[in-house]
Structure formats: structure tokens, C-alpha cells
Amino acid sequence: MTETAVLGGGCFWCTESVFLALRGVLGVTPGYSGGHVQHPSYEQVCTKTTGHIEVVRVVFDPEIIDFETVLRVFFSTHDPSTLDRQGGDVGPQYASAIFYQSPAQKETARKIMLEVQDEIGEPVVTRLLEAQTFWPAESYHHNYYARNPGQGYCQVVISPKLAKFRKRYTALLSS
Template identity: 75%
Template structure:
């Protein structure tokens, strides 16, 4: 059975590359959610005036991987304690956010945040939001890391994040 998670964990290139490696994930699409204009462009979102957050839409087989495990990967692969920033990426479009698609997802998200906060010993600022329209990003953002592994940002930010993820979650990797 297919379920969808909409997650904002900073730059969608990073989040997309992590979830593309997870067994049970059927599709990962970068995009935007939470703003007040229809079909925003990357440039509009980067202007910090649209209210959108860079997100990924993760479609997954919930008989292979459940929503709580998706969230465990999400929290382990970004910093949920920094408001509107991930490393050098700063602005409201980089907020840590979960756009819950059901009451069950909301409950699981709140429970997982409490667990993560207890483990970290510091406040988690991840926003738990109701589902909003998902706008796919422009085509050139899709599969960005796969298409540009030698690009500077990919080498400095994404590659180390993927290495850490692969070590910590080896049991979840696609064969």
C-alpha cells in the first residue's frame, strides 16, 4: 500500500538523495509546500517572500517501510534543532517541517519529535503542519545529486551526509 510523506529538511537535493537510497521508497520528488502563491519558481521561493518550504514528496510502500522509520531517517539526516537553516543554507525555505497527510501521521510525527528531543537533549524546532499543496520543483532539480555528483555542493554537503546515512541505516538500503 502506497503512502506519502512530505518532508522539509533543508535543501531538497540532500533530502532527495537520502530517500532515493531507502528500500520501500517508490518515488522521491523535490518541490515546494506551505506557501501562498501557486506554482512557485525556485527563484521566487529563494526570495523568502512566498512562504514555501523546500520539501520532498516521498511515496513509499508502507508494508516495506513505515512512516515512523521514514521519520527516523529524516531526523538522522538533517539538523532539526536549527530554525530555518541547515548548515550554510539559511532562510525560511530551509525550515525543518513535516506536512502531515493524515491524523495518524500527525500523531506519529509528534511522538517521534518527542523521542528525538529526548535523545538530543535540546529543543527540536521541526514544524508539524497540515497537508498543503505540493508543487513539484523544476525538472533540473530532480535527481540532482545523481546527475551532478562532482558539483561542489554535492561533494561538500551531500556526499558526506550520504556516507553517514549509509553507515547508520545500512539495513534500510536498496539492495
């Protein structure tokens, strides 16, 4: 039995890299959700007019890693207090968002969002949205960091984020 989470935490290259490293995660697919254009392309989403958010679809084994833990990792690896931006990535496509897949996920997300807000002492602007169509990103976005570790964005943004994540969540890492 598996469960699915659809999460927007800024650039999907970063988010994908984090979740691929977790034990119990069976697959991560970058893509788009939340917009009004059918089969959006990366170029269309970058125009900021489609309403889509860059997301990852995370398929996981809830016997190994539960949704609450997935969310704790999600919130600790991006800034949920900035509206439509993560660092230098600015625009509605970089919104912090959870597309809940069930009423149970919605309730868990609400609970964790309140806890995170108390922890950071700032309003959490993460959007809690009902599941919508997930459109997989173009193939060149899949496993981007693993295939392009020397690329500038990967070195400056993703590598430090992964190092911090690995240090904090050593016990959750896959072998």
C-alpha cells in the first residue's frame, strides 16, 4: 500500500532532490498543479499566467515514513513564510503549497502548519489546496540534480540545502 503527497516548495529540482533521499519514498516526480491550462509546459508556467505551481508528487510507503514526517521534512527544507518565493526564485509558480489527497491529509497538514507557525514565530503562507490534476514536468526536469550536479543553480542552491537536510535527517535517509 502506498500514499501520495503533492507538494510545492519552490523550485521542483530542490524539492525532488530532498524527497528522493528519504527512506520509504518510492518515487518522486516533478510537475505542475493548480492551474487552468491543460498539459502546461515549463515555458508556459514560467510566464506566471497559468496558475500552476511547481510541485513534486511523492509516492511513499506509510509503513516506513508517514505523511506527518513527509510534511515535517517539507517544512524544514523550504521557507513557508514567504509568499510566492523561495530565495531568488520569485513568482506564483514557486508558492508553498500542499495539495491534499484525502481528508486525513488535510487535517494532518493543518495541524503541522500550526505547529510550524508556532516554531518559526511567523505566519505560514503555505496554501492548503484540494488535490488537482498533476501534470508531470518535461523529462529533462526529472532527476535534475542527480544528472546536473555541476550546474550553477545546483551547486549554489541545491547542494547546500541537501547538506543541511542530510545533517538534520540522517536517521530518515535511504541507504
